[in-house]
Amino acid sequence: MVDxxxxxxxxxxxxxxxxxxxxxxxxxxxxxGRRTRSGAAGLTIVVLAAALISTAFGLGAMGRADxxxxxxxxxxxxxxxxxxxxxxxxxxxxxxxxxxxxKGGAVEVxxxxxxxxxxxxxxGKVTSVDLREMGFSGVLDLGRSGDFGVVLGKxxxxxxxxxxxxIKAVDPATLQPTGASLEIPAPLVGGAFDDSDTLWxxxxxxxxxxxxxxxxxxxxxxxxxxxxxxxxxxxxxxLDEGALAVDRGGDRIVPVNGEGEARVLDAPVKLKDAxxxxxxxxxxxxxxxxxxxxxxxxxxxxxxxxxxxxxTGGEGAGAAVAYEGRVYVPFAADGRVRVFQPDxxxxxxxxxxxxxxxxxxxxxxxxxxxxxxxxxxxAVVDPSGQANLVDKTDPPPGDGEGPGAGAPASGTPEPSxxxxxxxxxxxxxxxxxxxxxxxxxxxxxPGPQDEEPQEPSNPPPADNDGDGEGGxxxxxxxxxxxxxxxxPGAPTPVSATAGDGSVTLSWPAAYSPDAPVETYxxxxxxxxxxxxxxxxxxxxxxxxxxxxYRFRVRAANRYGTGPAAQTQEVTPGPEAPGAPANVTAEAxxxxxxxxxxxxxxxxxxxxxxxxxxxxxxxxxxxxxGSASAEITGLEPGGSYTFTVVARGExxxxxxxxxxxxxTMPEEELGAPASVTWQASGDTVxxxxxxxxxxAEYRVTxxxxxxxxxQEATATGTSHTYQPRGAGRCYSFTVTALGADGTAAxxxxxxxxxxxxxxx
Numbered sequence: 202m203v204d205x206x207x208x209x210x211x212x213x214x215x216x217x218x219x220x221x222x223x224x225x226x227x228x229x230x231x232x233x234g235r236r237t238r239s240g241a242a243g244l245t246i247v248v249l250a251a252a253l254i255s256t257a258f259g260l261g262a263m264g265r266a267d268x269x270x271x272x273x274x275x276x277x278x279x280x281x282x283x284x285x286x287x288x289x290x291x292x293x294x295x296x297x298x299x300x301x302x303x304k305g306g307a308v309e310v311x312x313x314x315x316x317x318x319x320x321x322x323x324x325g326k327v328t329s330v331d332l333r334e335m336g337f338s339g340v341l342d343l344g345r346s347g348d349f350g351v352v353l354g355k356x357x358x359x360x361x362x363x364x365x366x367x368i369k370a371v372d373p374a375t376l377q378p379t380g381a382s383l384e385i386p387a388p389l390v391g392g393a394f395d396d397s398d399t400l401w402x403x404x405x406x407x408x409x410x411x412x413x414x415x416x417x418x419x420x421x422x423x424x425x426x427x428x429x430x431x432x433x434x435x436x437x438x439x440l441d442e443g444a445l446a447v448d449r450g451g452d453r454i455v456p457v458n459g460e461g462e463a464r465v466l467d468a469p470v471k472l473k474d475a476x477x478x479x480x481x482x483x484x485x486x487x488x489x490x491x492x493x494x495x496x497x498x499x500x501x502x503x504x505x506x507x508x509x510x511x512x513t514g515g516e517g518a519g520a521a522v523a524y525e526g527r528v529y530v531p532f533a534a535d536g537r538v539r540v541f542q543p544d545x546x547x548x549x550x551x552x553x554x555x556x557x558x559x560x561x562x563x564x565x566x567x568x569x570x571x572x573x574x575x576x577x578x579x580a581v582v583d584p585s586g587q588a589n590l591v592d593k594t595d596p597p598p599g600d601g602e603g604p605g606a607g608a609p610a611s612g613t614p615e616p617s618x619x620x621x622x623x624x625x626x627x628x629x630x631x632x633x634x635x636x637x638x639x640x641x642x643x644x645x646x647p648g649p650q651d652e653e654p655q656e657p658s659n660p661p662p663a664d665n666d667g668d669g670e671g672g673x674x675x676x677x678x679x680x681x682x683x684x685x686x687x688x689p690g691a692p693t694p695v696s697a698t699a700g701d702g703s704v705t706l707s708w709p710a711a712y713s714p715d716a717p718v719e720t721y722x723x724x725x726x727x728x729x730x731x732x733x734x735x736x737x738x739x740x741x742x743x744x745x746x747x748x749x750y751r752f753r754v755r756a757a758n759r760y761g762t763g764p765a766a767q768t769q770e771v772t773p774g775p776e777a778p779g780a781p782a783n784v785t786a787e788a789x790x791x792x793x794x795x796x797x798x799x800x801x802x803x804x805x806x807x808x809x810x811x812x813x814x815x816x817x818x819x820x821x822x823x824x825x826g827s828a829s830a831e832i833t834g835l836e837p838g839g840s841y842t843f844t845v846v847a848r849g850e851x852x853x854x855x856x857x858x859x860x861x862x863x864t865m866p867e868e869e870l871g872a873p874a875s876v877t878w879q880a881s882g883d884t885v886x887x888x889x890x891x892x893x894x895x896a897e898y899r900v901t902x903x904x905x906x907x908x909x910x911q912e913a914t915a916t917g918t919s920h921t922y923q924p925r926g927a928g929r930c931y932s933f934t935v936t937a938l939g940a941d942g943t944a945a946x947x948x949x950x951x952x953x954x955x956x957x958x959x960x
Contacts, residue, residue, distance in 0.1 A: 272288060272289040272290045272566045272567060272568065273286050273287060273288050273289060273295070273566060274286070274287055274289065274312065274563065274565055274566060274568075274570045275287075275310055275312050275317055276310075276570060276572040276574070276579050276591075276593060277307075277308045277310055277572065277574045278574065278576075278577055278593045278594070279304070279305055279306060279307065279308070279574050279575050280304070280305070280575070280576065280577070281304070281577065281593075281594060282299060282300055282301045282302075282303060282304025282305070282687070283297055283298065283299050283300070283593070284297065284298050284299075284300060284308075284310070284317070284319070285297050285579075285591075285593040286298075287570065287579060287581060287591050287593070289566055289567065289568035289570065289581050289583070290568075292580075292581045292589035292590070292591050293591075293595075294591065294592075294593060294595050294596075297596075298330065298764055299687070299688070299690070299763065299764055300319060300321075300328070300690065301687045301688070301689070301690045301712060301713075301714075301763075302321075302324070302326070302690045302712035303319070303321040303323075303324070303326075304687070306321045306322075306323045306324070307321075307322065307323065307574065308320065308321050308574075309321075309322065309351070311351055311352050311353045312353060312565075313353045313354070313355060314332070315331070315332055315333055315373070316329060316330065316331060316332060316353060316358070316373040316374065317329070317330040317332065318330075318351045318352075318353055318358065318373065318376075320343070320349070320351045322345070322349075323345065324345065325342055325343045325344040325345045325349075326340065326341070326342055326343075327340065327341040327342075327343060327351050327360075327376060328340050328691075328693060329373060329374060329375070329376050329693075331374050331767065334751065334767060335765075336691075336753055336764070336765040336766060336767035337691035337693040337764055337765065337766045337767065338374045338375065338693070338694070338766070338767055338769075339372070339373075339374055339375040339376035339377070339693065339694055340376060340693045340694050340821055341360070341371070341376040341377075341833075342820060342821075342833050342834035343360070343833070344792060344833065344834070346946070347362060347363075347364050347365070347946065347947070348362075348363040348364045348388075349361065349362055349363070350363065350392040352392055352393060352394060352400065353373060353394070354394030354398040354400065354415075355394070355398050356398055356415075357370065357394065357398055357400070357414075357415035358370070358371050358372070358373035358376075359371065359392075359400060359413075359415065359420060360376075361389060361392045361402070362387075362389075363387070363388055363389040363390065363392070364387055364388055364946075364947045365387055365946065365947050366384055366385045366386055366387030366388065366389055366934075367382050367383070367384055367385075368382065368383040368384075368385065368400070368402075368413060368420050369382045369383070369420065370415045370418060370419060370420045374769065375694065375769070375824055377823060377824050377825055378825065378830075378831065379418035379419075379826070380417070380418035380419035380420070380827075381419055382420075383413065383419070383420040383421065383422070385402070385404055385411060385422070386404055386406045386407055386901070386903040386932070386934060386950065387406070387934065387947065387948070387950060388405065388406070388950070389402045389403065389404060390402065390403040390405060390435050390436060390437050391403050391436070391437030391438065391439065391444070391479060392479065393438075393439035393479045393480045394439065395439050395440060395441060395442055395443060395444070395459065396441045396442060397442060397459055398414065398415075399412045399413065399414055399423060399424070399459070400412070400413040400414070400415075400420075401413075401437065401439045401443070401444035401457075402437065403428075403435040403436070403437035403444075403446060404435075405429075405431075405432065405433055405434065405435045406431060406432060406903050406904070406932045406934070406950050406953055407431050407903055407904055407905075407930075407932070407953070408427055408428060408429040408430050408431040408432070408433050408435075408930075408953070409425050409426060409427055409428060410424075410425075410426045410428045410437060410444050410446050410455075410457050410463075411424065411425050411426075412424030412425075412426075412443075412444075412457075412461065418826075424457075424461035425461075426457050426461050426462075426463045427463070428446035428448075428455040428457065428463060429446065429448045429451075429453065429455070430930075430953070430955060431903075431904050431930040431932055431953030431954075431955060432932060432952050432953035432954070433448050433449075433450055433451075434448070434449040434450045435447065435448065435449065436449055436475055436476065436477050436488075437477070438477035438478055438479065438480065438481045438486060439479065439480050439481065440456070440481050440486065440502060440503070441481075441482060441483070442458060442459035442503060443456065443457045443458040443459045443461075443502075443503065444456075444457050445457070445477070445481065445486050445499065445502055447472055447475050447477060447488055448472060449472050449473060449474060449475050450472075450473070451471070451472065452467055452468040452469075452470070452471050452472055453465055453466070453467065453468070453472075454466040454467075454468050454472075454488070454497070454499060454508065456499065456502035456503065456506055458503050464506065466499065466506055466508050467508070468488075468497050468508060468510070469497065469508065469509070469510045470490055470493050470495055470497065470510060471490075471493070472488065472490060472497070473490070473492055474490070474491055474492055475488050475489065475490050475497075476488075476489045476491065476519070476520040477489070477520060478520050478521075478522050478562070478563075480563070480564075481522075481523060481564075482524070482564040482565070483523060483524065483525065483526075483564070484500060484501050484502070484503075485498060485499070485500055485523040485526060485528070485543065486498065486499040486502055486523055487521040487522060487523040487528050488521075489518055489519070489520050489521045489530070491516075491518060494512055494513050494514065494515065494516065494518070495510050495511065495512050495513065496510065496511055496513060496518075496521045496528055496530065496541070497509070497510045498510065498511075498523070498528065498543050500543065509543060509544070511541060511543075511544065511545025512545065513530055513539065513541075514547075515532065515539075517532050517533065517534045517535075518530050518531070518532060519531040519532070519533060519559070519560060519562075520562075522562040522563070522564060522569065523564075524564045524569040524582065525569075525584045525585075525586070526542075526543070527540055527541065527542060527543075527548070527586060528540070528541045528542075528543065529551075529562055529569060529571075529582070531559075531560035531561075531562055531571075532560075533556075533558065533559050533560050536552065536553045536554070536555070536556035536557070536560075536573070537550045537551060537552045537553060537556075538550060538551040538553070538560060538562070538571055538580075540586070548586070551571065551580055551582070551588045553571070553573050553576075553578045553579075553580060553590075554578060554590075555573075555576055555577075555578050556573035556575075556576050556578050557573065557575050557576050558573065558574065558575030558576070559573075559574065559575070560572070560573055561573075561574060567584065568581050568582060568583060568584075569581070569582035570582075571588075577592055577593045577594040578590065578591070578592065578593070579591040579593055686715060686760045687713075687714075687715045687760060688713075688756075688757070688758060688760050688761035688762055688763045689711040689712060689713035689718055689756035689757065689758050689762075689763035690711050690712035690713070690756070690763055690764070691711065691755070691756075691763055691764040691765060691766040692708040692709055692710065692711040692721065692737075692754050692755075692756055692766045693708075693709075693766040693821075694708070694709075694766065694821050694822070695707070695708045695752060695753075695754045695766045695767060695768045696708070696768070696808060696810075696821075696822045696824070697752060697768040697769070697771040697852055698771075698808065698846060698848065698852060698854035699771045699772060699773045699774065699848070699851055699852040699853045699854060700773060700777070700853065700854065701746065701773065701774070701775045702742065702743065702744050702745070702746055702773050703740055703741060703742045703743075703744060703773060704740070704741045704744060704750060704752065704771055704773060704852070705738065705739075705740045705741075705854075706723065706738060706739050706740075706741065706752055706754065706768070707737060707738040707822070708721070708737055708738070708754050708766060709737065709821055710737060711756035711763060713756060713758050713763075715758065715760060716758035716759045716760055717734060717758060718734035718756045718757070718758055719733075719734045719757055719758055719759065720732065720733060720734055720756075720757045721733075721734065721736065721737075721739075721754055721755070721756055721757075722754070722755045722756075722757060722762065723739060723741070723752060723753070723754050724752070724753050724755075724765075725741070725750050725751065725752045725753070726750065726751070728741070734756070734757075734758075744773045745773070746772075746773050746774045746775060747772060747773075747774060747851075748772060748773070749770045749771070749772045749851065750770065750771055750772070750773075751767060751768055751769070751770050751771075752767065752768045752771070753765040753766070753767045753768075754766050754767075769852070770851075770852075771851060771852035772850065772851025772852060772853070773851070773853065774849070774850070774851055774853045775853075776803075776849065776853060777849060777853045777854055777855040777856075778801045778802065778803040778804045778847040778848070778849045778853075778854075778855040779801050779802070779803075779847065779855050779856070780801070780847070780855055780856040780857065780858045781798040781799060781800075781801050781804075781807065781828075781845045781846075781847055781858045782798065782799040782858065783797075783798055783799045784796065784797070784798040784843065784844075784845050784858045784859060784860040785797050785798070785860055785861070786841070786842075786843045786860040786861065786863045787863065788863055788864075788865050788866060788941065788943055789831070789943060789944070790869075790943060790944065790945075790946055791837045791865065791866055791868070791869030791870070791943075791946065792833060792834060792835045792836065792837060792865065792869075793831060793832065793833050793835065794831075794832045794835060794841065794843070794863060794865070795829060795830070795831050795832070796809055796829060796830050796832060796843045796845065796860060797828060797829040798828055798829070798845050798858065799828065800828045801847040801855070803847075803849050804847035804848060804849060804855075805826070805848055805849055805850055805852075806824055806825060806826045806848050807824070807825055807826075807828070807830070807845055807846065807847050807848065808822055808823070808824050808845070808846045808848060808854070809822060809823045809824075809825065809830045809832065809843055809844070809845050810822045810843070810844045810846075811832060811835070811841050811842070811843050811844075812841070812842050812843075812844065813836075813839055813840060813841050813842075814840050814842070814862065815838075815839050815840040817835070817836040817838075817839025817840065817841070818834070818835075818836050818839070819841075820832060820833065820834035820835065821834075835865050836865065837865050837866060837867055837868065837869060838864070838865055838866075838867040839864070839865050840862055840863070840864045840865075841862065841863055841864075841865070842859055842860060842861070842862045842863075843859065843860045844857045844858070844859045844860075845857065845858050845859075845860075846858075866939055866941070866943055868894055869945070869946065870892055870894055870895055870937040870938075870939055870943070870944075870945035870946075871892050871893070871937065871945060872892065872935075872936070872937065872945055872947050872948050872949045873889040873890045873891075873892055873898075873935050873937065873948070873949040874890040874949070875889065875890050875949065876888070876889045876890075876933060876934070876935045876949045876950065876951040877889070877951055877952075878931065878932075878933050878951050880931075883923055883924070884921050884922065884923055885910075885921070885922045885923075885924060885931065886919060886920070886921045886922075887900055887919060887920050887921075887922070887933045887935070887951070888918060888919040889918055889919070889935045889949065890918065891918050892937040892945070894937075894939065895937035895938060895939065895945075896916070896938060896939055896940040897914055897915060897916045897938045898914070898915050898916075898918070898920075898935050898936065898937055898938060899912065899913075899914055899935070899936045899938055899944065899948070900912065900913045900914070900915060900920050900933055900934075900935055901933065901934040901935075901936070901948070902922075902931065902932075902933055903931070903932040903933065903934060903950065903953070904930035904931045904932045904953055904955075905930050906924065906930055906931040907931070909924045910922050910924060914938070930953055930954065930955035931953065931954060931955075932950055932951050932952070932953035932954075933950070933951045934948045934949065934950040934951075935948055935949055935951075936948030
């Protein structure tokens, strides 16, 4: 098969006033975006667009930002350090934001219509973007080790520690915990919300799928369903209602519906090392079995649940994603996605010219988004199966410039004689889509319908760095690296404490490796102020008591002004709560401390700030509504003091109180190399390998036999239980504890064993 030649659609008209004299909202924002992307980084385009909206529609139009997200997805472009919002309806980039401190990294994006949560595993940093107010609003440091997931539902946001077995509900704007942590036996697999806002995870040690709901401020288990033998190698994909569990050590597939009802299906092949996407949308689910070169499909998992399989006919397949009755299988080495019907009939593939590295697929907002995060190329597939290429380095269109729609990609829904894309008002094009970043059309080689896709001969080098020019060099052909000229990142988070007619702001230094930060620009409704780049705080005076303010801070260097970090709304006032009493701090991990204090009457929340006499790294201030806070991102061996300020209505702040100084443990404890257990008569003995530096160990029972046992602490390397009841299955997790009671970041879980098999 060959790629079907298609061409870019005609240019759209420039934004024009409506009959009422008001400018088109989308067109106006797109035009501003095009003008500003090359001159400023980040969400600057949105700030400028907001000015247009306010002028044309009145101040109430700011609330429409979330409506503009319908049908769109934010895709990461690693070489440029940017996120591009791609409109699924026309395959255009309509907004761009910069994340320069993650440039070159593999950022994981979780999104809904109100927030973006951006997790960079290489740094452990999670950043929140408030799409309603268009600004960076929160930051969280998860550390570089471990296996974390940061997931958004419709109304909820959670942080999942898969190795530690901890789930924590967080405020999606500030990323601060809203309640107590929920602990589930580690490790955990999967983690996504279904359409009813239930978070589903797999618990291999217990052989269960768990449904978690965030009720109020706390995460709580709503469903626990047996899906395999305890200790099974599980994979899990979340369905529109419920989840689908895969036993990778056998051939069982277990769909779980939204009411927690499960049924066991037999797969036609062994499911060793099977892969599934985190989220499956629609009635068709796909399971990729790389070792077999096959994809197993489950149709109507909540109903008839018909199972079938087909061969992909090649090695190197990634996790297949089902979308609108078709199965899309990424092949990263080939830079393409192969398309199959559930019966195995292969359709025309989707080629991504210039793609390198992994290919990510996600069905959302009624479209399938295909992204090559290591390059500037992506594609959008509509429900009919038509694929359109997206150049993520393109500026948002406007002023009659640029393509009016994404260039159709080489993918079609039919196995033969696929339709050609017809530009508005003209005959079908005979030109191939432009290679991303080149701005030039390439003519494909004609060939028989059943040949493999052909690439243009000697194509120009793709522009994946966002500079508008192709690659290439002089002389010996080596490419000279251009000088990086990035504006700074957002100084997130910005903390605000209100006083009588004033607000005090503070923020961390903005990431700016290419040039020193020269100034920080502070804006609010009715005013602005600029401070020197060496300043990390400012007091704003002459404000009106009782009036709510939201402040934005942007860093500027010689290359431009970065994206805005914003505060929550804060209201100055004369009445402030008292100072917290009995502020204490305790190290609870190698880089974690818990700070506690007495609740203050009239306090709405509290702000906790760390300082270090040892010169150690200091994390950003934390805000919490409870009388304690877990502070992460501390340095082992560092000395810290924590200051707590109570804030009343509107953020009015009282006097501060500080804890005693604590020193973090120098050495982080590891996990036991192995944990085993043996039953003999009426006793169960658990044994484990010693951990260097451990003073004692915490033993946590698992399996359904855990109901008859209690968590125990032992000073040696074994512990004996005498069960008080009959349990079917047992497993045990052992965690090392330091001399001060500090627990290791993770423990080791034994193999599980049962007196009878799972049915």
